[in-house]
Structure formats: C-alpha cells, structure tokens
Amino acid sequence: MGSVPTSGSDPFTLAVDCGGGGIKASVLDAAGTLHAPAVRVPTPYPLPPERLVATIADIAAGLPAADRVTVGMPGMIRHGVVVATPHYVTRSGPRSAIDPALVAAWAGCDIRAAVESRLGLPTLVLNDAEVHGAGVISGTGVELVLTLGTGLGTSLFDGGVLAPHLELSHAPVRWGTTYDAYIGQVERARLGDALWSRRVRRVVDGFRPVFVWDRLYLGGGNARQVTATTLARLGDDVVVVPNQAGIVGGVRAWSLGR
Numbered sequence: 001m002g003s004v005p006t007s008g009s010d011p012f013t014l015a016v017d018c019g020g021g022g023i024k025a026s027v028l029d030a031a032g033t034l035h036a037p038a039v040r041v042p043t044p045y046p047l048p049p050e051r052l053v054a055t056i057a058d059i060a061a062g063l064p065a066a067d068r069v070t071v072g073m074p075g076m077i078r079h080g081v082v083v084a085t086p087h088y089v090t091r092s093g094p095r096s097a098i099d100p101a102l103v104a105a106w107a108g109c110d111i112r113a114a115v116e117s118r119l120g121l122p123t124l125v126l127n128d129a130e131v132h133g134a135g136v137i138s139g140t141g142v143e144l145v146l147t148l149g150t151g152l153g154t155s156l157f158d159g160g161v162l163a164p165h166l167e168l169s170h171a172p173v174r175w176g177t178t179y180d181a182y183i184g185q186v187e188r189a190r191l192g193d194a195l196w197s198r199r200v201r202r203v204v205d206g207f208r209p210v211f212v213w214d215r216l217y218l219g220g221g222n223a224r225q226v227t228a229t230t231l232a233r234l235g236d237d238v239v240v241v242p243n244q245a246g247i248v249g250g251v252r253a254w255s256l257g258r
Contacts, residue, residue: 010029010030011030011066011067011068012027012028012029012030012035012064012065012066012067012068013027013028013029013066013067013068013069013070013250013251013254014026014027014060014063014066014068014069014070014119014121014250015027015028015069015070015072015131015246015247015248015249015250015251016056016059016069016070016071016072016250017072017128017131017132017246017247017250018043018052018056018071018072018073018074018128019043019074019128019149019150019221020043020074020086020087020093020094020149020150020151021042021043021093021094021149021150021185022040022041022042022043023040023041023042023043023055023056023059024038024039024040024246024247025038025039025056025059025060025063025247026038026039026063026247027063027064027065027066028247028248028250028251029251030251031251032135032248032251032252034247035064036063036064038244038247039059039062039063041055041059043087043093045090045091045092045093045096046090046091046092046099046102047087047088047102048102048105048106049082049105049106049109049111049114050114052073052088052111053111053114053115053118054118056069056071056115056118056119057118057119060119066121067121067122068121068122068123068124068254069115069116069119069121069122069123069124070123070124070125070126070131070249070250070251070253070254071111071112071115071123071124071125071126071131072125072126072127072128072129072130072131072132072246072249072250072253073085073088073111073125073127073128074086074087074088074127074128074150074151074153075088075106075127075167076127076165076167077111077125077126077127077165078165079112080110080111080112080113080123080124080125081108081109081110081111081112082106082107082108082109082111083107083108084106084107084167085106086151086169086170086180087150088102088106089102089103089106090102094150094151094184094185094186095186111125112124112125124253124254126253127153127155127165128147128153128246129145129146129147129153129154129155129219129220130155130162130165130253131246131249131250131253132145132147132153132155132219132220132245132246132249133145133155133157133162133217133219133245133249134162134249134250134252134253134256135241135244135245135246135247135248135249135250135251135252136217136219136241136245136249137157137160137215137217138215139157139159139160140159140160140214141158141159141213141214141215142156142157142158142211142212142213142214142215143156143157143158143213143214143215143216143217144156144157144207144211144213144215144216144217145157145216145217145219146203146204146207146216146217146218146219146220147219147220147223147246148183148200148218148219148220148221148222148223148225148226149184149185149220149221149222150184150185151169151179151180151181151184151185152168152169152179152180152182152183152184152203153169153220154166154167154168154169156211157256160256161256162256173203173206179203182199182203183196183199183200183203185222187199188222188225193225193226193227194227194229196225197225197226197227197229197230198230200218200226200230201230201233201234204216204234204238213237214237215237215238215239216237216238216239217238217239217240217241218238218239218240218241219240219241219242219243219245219246220243220246221243223240223241223243224240224243226240
C-alpha cells in the first residue's frame with residue numbers, strides 16, 4: 001500500500017470480508033465511509049494461510065493506504081488465532097473434499113500476526129459474522145446476528161459487548177444435518193427461495209427461546225432472498241441488514257467490548 005494518510009486520531013481501516021466464495025475489501029474512514037469502491041475477488045483454492053495473506057496483500061495494494069486492518073473470516077477465531085475454519089481446509093471450496101494438510105496448516109494459525117507482519121499495520125481478526133454484527137448492532141440489549149451465505153454465521157452481543165463465539169452452524173438441526181447445510185447456499189439453490197425461506201423461519205423460531213433476543217439481524221449475501229411473506233411472519237424484532245455491513249463493521253469492530 002502507499003503512504004499512510006494523515007488521519008490524526010481518526011484512523012483509516014482496511015476492512016476485509018473473507019467468505020467461502022469471495023473476498024471483499026475496501027478502506028473506510030472513522031465514520032465508516034468507503035474511500036474506494038469495494039473490491040471483490042473469488043476465494044482462491046486450495047487456500048493455505050500464506051495464500052490468504054497474499055490475497056489480502058494483493059487487494060490492499062490496489063486500495064488507498066490505511067492505518068490498520070480488520071479481517072473477518074469463517075470459523076472459530078480466538079484472539080486472532082484460528083481454532084478451526086470450515087471452507088479453507090477443502091481442496092476446491094465449500095462442499096469439496098477436506099485436505100488433511102490444510103486442516104493441519106490452519107489449526108492454531110496466528111492469522112492476525114501473519115497479516116500484521118505482511119502489511120506492517122495493526123490488525124484485528126474476528127469471525128466474519130462478528131465483524132458483520134459490529135456494523136449493524138445498536139449496542140443496546142441482547143442482539144443476535146445471523147449471516148446467510150455459503151453457510152450460517154452467528155454472533156451475539158449484549159449491550160454492545162461481544163460474547164464468546166459459538167459455532168452454532170455446526171450443531172445438528174435435523175437428521176444429523178447441520179445448520180450450515182440446512183440453510184446454506186447449496187440448499188437455497190436446490191429448494192428455491194420460497195421453500196428455503198421457510199427453513200430460515202424454522203431456524204429463527206428454534207433459536208428464539210434459546211437466546212430471547214431484543215433484536216435479531218439477518219445479514220449476509222442471501223438475507224435479501226428471504227421472501228416478504230416469511231419476513232412478515234418473523235416479527236418486528238427481526239431485521240434484514242445489508243451485506244455491506246461485513247465491510248462497514250471493520251471500523252466499529254475496533255471499539256467492541258469483549
């Protein structure tokens with residue numbers, strides 16, 4: 001990247017949203033305004049950690065300079081270290097065969113340190129649904145975020161404080177099928193939006209007595225595919241939010257309570 005902008009106490013943030021199908025990024029100011037159109041590239045496979053870092057660096061090279069970096073990626077991320085990630089351990093992307101060598105490469109990978117070293121900037125790495133949530137929550141009450149995309153992403157906040165991450169997507173929902181598979185992109189494409197939306201409603205209704213949220217946000221690339229009929233039945237405490245939150249949340253993620 002180029003020279004660091006003169007931003008004083010208002011840093012510019014390179015926000016990177018890493019998904020199973022694509023990696024998006026832009027640079028935002030402290031108010032969350034994009035200073036360049038978001039850039040998206042297909043997620044390359046196979047994807048060992050060093051290739052993800054190189055991909056992020058390549059995208060950053062074509063964007064305005066930044067003072068810090070936020071990366072959201074799928075899986076269980078603790079303190080910037082990957083405990084497990086679902087898509088990046090496969091040979092050619094979601095639903096393809098798992099490569100044991102990639103499982104070993106990602107387990108315990110300090111991806112925060114790797115990105116920080118490559119770009120030379122302070123870096124924050126969180127689960128992608130947590131970054132998405134940072135971009136939409138009000139900071140009041142219990143707020144649950146569900147991202148609908150390749151699979152299901154989740155994050156939970158209480159008074160703006162981020163709760164420890166739970167990989168709810170891997171829990172069984174029906175006949176051993178996980179939430180990831182039950183309402184993921186493959187099933188949406190197979191069922192069509194109407195039947196798939198009914199599944200989304202079943203998931204929301206099933207989670208409601210578990211979390212007793214004040215507000216539930218539906219985000220991710222497929223949230224806009226939930227039918228109007230289903231949305232009307234979900235209730236006033238359920239709100240669909242733009243997928244762009246995965247980028248905008250890169251700024252607010254730095255001020256989250258944990």
